[in-house]
Amino acid sequence: MRSVLAGALAVAVAAVSFTAQAAVSPEDQIKLRKAGYSYMSWNMGKIKAQVIDQSVAYDQQQILAAANTLNAIANSGMGALYGPGTDRQVGSQTTRVKPEMFDNFDDVAKLSGDLSRATGELVAAAEADDQGAIRTAFAAVGQSCKGCHDKYRMD
């Protein structure tokens, strides 16, 4: 409960700083959050190829670079890209977000915290060069992504 409240507060703070920045249009907010998720997806794919599919040779430095990217984006304050008016298509920017996400920011903050923890563990596993731990952490990151998609993203 405590962490949910802390999370809700974090979202409220993010909303305030969004208002203070105010320089990013709703259309650009949608574009930028999609850019962030696409870039995360590419980096998830690189890790998957090396430690799950094993279709590419394992390279610790590449895994660590990908993990750092996932962790940095997860902690980059994406909440600021869900400002007012971004719950539907704006201009050329379509979105698959379900409008109910905007009524559940406390839950979103909790999911966001879960993702940050998972990506932090992935970085630690990559730094330790421990392929088993990387697999476990990678699965947890994937579950965290899926948890939010299942709730708040349209098919």
Place this chain on the structure above:
Amino acid sequence: MRSVLAGALAVAVAAVSFTAQAAVSPEDQIKLRKAGYSYMSWNMGKIKAQVIDQSVAYDQQQILAAANTLNAIANSGMGALYGPGTDRQVGSQTTRVKPEMFDNFDDVAKLSGDLSRATGELVAAAEADDQGAIRTAFAAVGQSCKGCHDKYRMD
């Protein structure tokens, strides 16, 4: 000279691992590199607002999160997103890259190394909570971006 050679080698290695991964289509490579640069641009904007324009209150944790994101993306192996066939529009993905970039990967590797060093210094300045150093490092990152745009990006 040594760093140029090291950089060229890094690009060659990136090209090899691109070939080995082979899962990202040319169209998606263009989409993903544009996503990465857009996300960097947003994070540059957040730092600019706080330490240059001072239109938003300085917040060390936000600056550090933005710096970490810039540094992680700069080190994420974007060279793999400049594979064969990505020197022009593919499908719906337009690109402003100048074709001559693909003939100058040694120079690009040097510019890429400059960017990584600059974003690393920005992270260090943010960790030190030193606004003067953040301004200096931010300017160096901006110069690094511009250096590549001037040479290899169409207006």
